[in-house]
Amino acid sequence: MGHLAPEIDEDPPVLNRLPILLLLTAVVTGCAHRGPVVSNVQSPAALLRAAAANTAVVDDDDAVMAGVNLLGPAPQGVLVKAHAGLRAGAAPKPAIISMPSPNKNDRPGDGKIDTLIMHHTSSAASAERIGGFFSKKESKVSAHFTVGKDGHIVQSVDEAQSAWHAGVSSFDGRANVNGFSIGIEMCNVGDGADPYTDDQYKALGQLVAYILTNYNIKWARVTGHKDVALPKGRKDDPSLNFSYARFKQEVLAVDPHAGM
Ligand SMILES: [Zn+2]
Secondary structure, eight states: OGGGOSSOOOSOOOOSSOHHHHHHHHHTTTOOOOSOOEESOOSHHHHHHHHHTTOOEESOHHHHHHHHHHHSSOOOOEEEOOBOOSSTTOOOBOOEEEOOOSOEEEOOTTOOOOEEEEEEOSSOOOHHHHHHHHTSGGGOOOOSEEEOTTSOEEEOSOTTEEESOSOSBEETTEEOGGGGEEEEEEOOOOSSOSOOOHHHHHHHHHHHHHHHHHHTOOGGGEEEHHHHBSSTTSOOOSOTTSOHHHHHHHHHHHOTTTTO
16 A cells, blocks of 8 residues: 555644544554545545545545455455356356355245345445445345446355345235345445446346346346335335346346246
8 A cells, every 4th residue: 555655744643533544544654634635435446546645534434434445454355256056057156256244144934045136235335345344243234245336246145044135125925035035236326327337237147147047036026125125115226227128138148048
């Protein structure tokens, strides 16, 4: 991170604002923050620019998370290469970055998985940063997979276990959707304007072809968080500009039998 310390300064840094300042000053040794305050920083690149400009980053949780992941201990993801699926003839599992989360349960009952729930993250953070957030017990949330705008896929919870993504929920007359579903988070601000990228749709195609063919999940049981969350209206993800048509096209390009 040496390139983040354009000015070495032995003056006591300002430490009375947020923990991010502690992190910045602990890592970027001796770097005092005198520039304008930057708030609502939403990406690692923006944080790097802010740090390079010798400014302080304060005022939103996302910036704090960026600081933790960039300047604190890096989230320890382990690359797991693509490999064959669980069932003969099913689509292979794409490469994933494994970042295990403690926020999970054993699946109830027979443990059968028959539903896929799509989410957006409501954040501009990368999949790795979201995975880092899920890996912390205090976050009390998780999803099985998070798909970044760059096409990176982070896996936080093994499919055999329930992830904590849907909360109070019901689908097709059954409560506790987490118990019988797989949850995918798509990195997106969720304002209806932030685009889902080509890389993201392609990664989703690989991942969801794997999920649908290996767990024999039908298209009728691929739905959004907003469609299962209780009370109705509690959630709005995925945002309206997520194209289920494009998504389905990418999945079927990988395996034309997926979800059928
Ligand atoms: Zn959601």
